[in-house]
Amino acid sequence: ERLPELLRAMPKAELHMHIEGSLEPELIFAMSQRNGVAIPYASVEELRQAYAFTNLQSFLDIYYAGASVLITQQDFHDMAWAYLQKAKADNVVHAELFFDPQTHTARGVAMQVVIEGLHSACVRAGTELGVDASLILCFLRHLSEEDAFATLEQALPFRDKFIGVGLDSSEVGHPPEKFARVFARCRELGLHLVAHAGEEGPPEYVWTALDLLKVERVDHGVQSSKDPQLMQRLARDRIPLTVCPLSNLKLCVFPSLDQHNIRALLDAGLVVTVNSDDPAYFGGYVNDNFLQTFAATGLTAAQAYTLAANSFEASFADAGQKKRWR
Ligand code: HPA
Numbered sequence: 001e002r003l004p005e006l007l008r009a010m011p012k013a014e015l016h017m018h019i020e021g022s023l024e025p026e027l028i029f030a031m032s033q034r035n036g037v038a039i040p041y042a043s044v045e046e047l048r049q050a051y052a053f054t055n056l057q058s059f060l061d062i063y064y065a066g067a068s069v070l071i072t073q074q075d076f077h078d079m080a081w082a083y084l085q086k087a088k089a090d091n092v093v094h095a096e097l098f099f100d101p102q103t104h105t106a107r108g109v110a111m112q113v114v115i116e117g118l119h120s121a122c123v124r125a126g127t128e129l130g131v132d133a134s135l136i137l138c139f140l141r142h143l144s145e146e147d148a149f150a151t152l153e154q155a156l157p158f159r160d161k162f163i164g165v166g167l168d169s170s171e172v173g174h175p176p177e178k179f180a181r182v183f184a185r186c187r188e189l190g191l192h193l194v195a196h197a198g199e200e201g202p203p204e205y206v207w208t209a210l211d212l213l214k215v216e217r218v219d220h221g222v223q224s225s226k227d228p229q230l231m232q233r234l235a236r237d238r239i240p241l242t243v244c245p246l247s248n249l250k251l252c253v254f255p256s257l258d259q260h261n262i263r264a265l266l267d268a269g270l271v272v273t274v275n276s277d278d279p280a281y282f283g284g285y286v287n288d289n290f291l292q293t294f295a296a297t298g299l300t301a302a303q304a305y306t307l308a309a310n311s312f313e314a315s316f317a318d319a320g321q322k323k324r325w326r
């Protein structure tokens with residue numbers, strides 16, 4: 001089969017993955033034992049069986065429970081290193097990893113442990129795998145503005161170890177404007193800005209992410225297709241959408257993969273990219289997302305090329321690197 005082989009072999013950038021969402025059940029159990037942190041599942045199989053989600057919140061509850069086994073700098077390094085080896089196998093040459101520091105600092109894990117553990121794996125990926133990897137700090141939107149500001153303050157001593165900030169967790173009821181002042185501060189600091197918007201939430205949240213937070217990319221953004229004016233804005237300004245098809249399937253954003261709107265987004269001229277979101281929870285890494293989406297929707301080799309080119313254009317790599325990729 002030529003198309004699956006092309007999808008696997010083509011160099012690509014991954015721009016939307018949560019590193020805590022790459023923790024495989026086996027690693028959760030190993031860390032639970034080595035750190036003496038109990039988890040409410042008796043076996044790897046029982047944990048995997050709990051991965052039956054009905055919406056975003058039903059996933060987040062299990063995702064935060066899984067992340068509770070991460071304690072030491074070695075744990076954070078091991079988690080990111082495991083992902084980066086999978087990325088290499090999928091011919092990912094550039095990866096931007098989201099991390100959720102508040103999930104860890106709230107349990108008493110120091111910001112330094114989180115950032116230095118993850119960052120050392122990114123450096124190692126550059127030298128040992130030839131994968132260019134960097135970090136994006138995400139604020140949890142179900143927590144307060146005050147908590148986000150405190151998190152930013154704790155992270156600033158490590159400003160050189162992350163390239164931007166994002167916004168994730170429970171979307172509906174936590175609109176972007178809640179974090180307008182935090183993002184304004186991050187913008188002054190020269191950080192790149194992204195936000196989850198239009199995953200489950202309305203197109204209005206995509207508008208406010210753009211106009212109030214001034215994000216450079218929209219994570220998910222699939223609900224934008226409900227608003228023709230928003231579609232025009234995204235196309236005109238070449239605002240990338242980091243789409244995650246298997247995530248959308250597992251969180252019931254679309255009833256089946258063949259009903260995903262990725263083709264409509266591409267046909268409207270949007271800068272769409274394909275990503276894995278939380279690969280350990282949603283049934284696959286980035287190449288699984290490409291292969292299953294192409295099989296279900298009938299996208300073509302030309303569209304595969306467009307998606308790969310989009311991933312490089314949408315990345316925060318420097319201009320020199322982007323030129324070499326073209
Ligand atoms: N949406 C919001 N928050 C998240 C997600 C997601 O898909 N994955 C991990 N945190």
Ligand code: ZN
Nearest residue numbers: 018168219277
């Ligand atoms: Zn996400």
